[in-house]
Amino acid sequence: MINPPVSRRQLANGITVLTIANPSADIVSGRFFIPAGSRWEPAAKAGLAQLLTSLLTKGTKQLSALAIADRIESVGAGLGADTTTDYIKLSLKTVKSDLRDIFKLASEILRTPTFPPDQIELERKLILQAIRSQTEQPFNNAYRQLRTALYGQHPYSRSSLGSAKTMAQITRQDLVDYHQTHIRPDRLIISLAGRITPDEAIDLVTQVFGDWEIPAIDPPTLSPAHVATQPQYQIEHQSTQQAIVMLGYLAPAIHDPDCIALKLIDSYLSNGMSSRLFVELREKRGLAYDVSAFYPTRLDTSHFAVYMGTNPSNTAIAVSGLRAEVDRLCMEPLCDAELQTAKDKLLGQYALGKQTNGQLAQTYGWYELLGLGIDFDVQFNHAIQQITTTQLQTAANRYLSDPYISIVSPEYKPPASKTLTIT
Known part of the structure; x- marks a missing residue:
């Protein structure tokens, strides 16, 4: 379209x-x-x-x-x-x-x-x-x-x-x-x-x-909300047939230039059955019932997360497997073919999200609320095409090096060296 x-x-x-x-x-x-x-x-x-x-x-x-x-x-x-x-x-x-x-x-x-x-x-x-x-x-x-x-x-x-x-x-x-x-x-x-x-x-x-008058009082404003926490384990013991392992990283809001690189990393890790997480952790190793990543768009500091649903007996392996795939992005640059595939997937997914009138109204209204302007649609496509493998690796090292870890499992004990909260 x-x-x-x-x-x-x-x-x-x-x-x-x-x-x-x-x-x-x-x-x-x-x-x-x-x-x-x-x-x-x-x-x-x-x-x-x-x-x-x-x-x-x-x-x-x-x-x-x-x-x-x-x-x-x-x-x-x-x-x-x-x-x-x-x-x-x-x-x-x-x-x-x-x-x-x-x-x-x-x-x-x-x-x-x-x-x-x-x-x-x-x-x-x-x-x-x-x-x-x-x-x-x-x-x-x-x-x-x-x-x-x-x-x-x-x-x-x-x-x-x-x-x-x-x-x-x-x-x-x-x-x-x-x-x-x-x-x-x-x-x-x-x-x-x-x-x-x-x-x-x-x-x-x-x-x-047109007859709706602006109230005499000033409009509400947001107070700065500082985010300053330390990576840690969070574990909840729940009687369930599968364990959920989730690794999270604080990530930039939409206005940060690194946001585009992280959107591409998200696409590379999680977009479709040929994505890195699906191939490496589900197809090759058989660890996952479900495995993916997400990076939501936020006005404030966002977050990047990878997760897996797995057999509870595989919880420790799931943690190390997810961590290894993210760390690999920090240590090894993508080849040109991998980068282009990630770009094609992301731009294709983006285009599919603007097929209906409802999707169009949603997309441009959301851009306006974020303060991006109606030209962001063109700017986004151009910015994706300009990203290099070096920029992806730099962004990965900047944001995806030390995860927060959240686990829901019938029973799991993390390494003793980690800060731990168990409920």
Whole structure:
């Protein structure tokens, strides 16, 4: 798919409007981004953004939860909200003829939610169930331990669901205050993709959101959250048929030049059945039920992780095997063919992530929130092509030399020389 043109404009009240004109189908998808995810929550109220977004469609000043659902379903549209680490988001999808009505509904949901007490308790129970479900899954437990070891008191250490304790402490007034603080026009990014022109998008947003005034109070800002922890073992003994071994490393945020090199390393290690981890640890050695890597994009300090699901008896071998494959990147440069394959995989995966209007709206809205600009799409492709094997090895040595280790296993004891936390 050829990249469609992208327009960026801003209303007088601060709303940023991105339009990705893609008239191939009579569908428009939208994303409404606000920087107000779990990164912005106080520790004692972890899960607040999650609870808030689950309630946005559960009642407004004019509509009940049932009435909202009926309006969406009657035209076969999609409209929902969710929370991530760095933002909250409202998503819509509709045919062009119904766009204005669904857009007005989205405005009402964002601007005038009522947080009905009965709905608060219902959504709280559902989130508590999800929290309990997470504790039963070895991968989630290993990842929770890893985040705690990596980030300490930084908000990135916490789940966006919060905990049973913090979720129980959130009041309706907390929701009202959080909404009034964070949901405001000068923090809103609206990204629209599909059969719509930039002029049509601006007219629509102006008609529906143009009367939304900027509050008199200053917008919220993030306090610097320093990350300073030491690599260590974290071990949880859980009765499970497979052990999860996870190695993590603090890694740069998206604006750091080394981010591109680490994205390529992630692709080389984990992208497909020909990737280094799959071939070396699963195909050749038969160690892994599942093996991969991930490097999430973050506003703040991110993390690079490799992991394996394996037979508990192989836990020690899994630790050494994962460590050896990462260390090998530090000691041996990739050959030109390996580097080009990693680039082709990454760029191919990136292109596949921009096939639908929803994906286009998501991609460019996320770029805007990160402060990367609409030109980052072209810059990213160019930067990938320019990376050398030397740059990859330099980045590996800079960030991937001393891992944090998180293990969930029925029984495992690490080397005595390592700092150890066992639960």
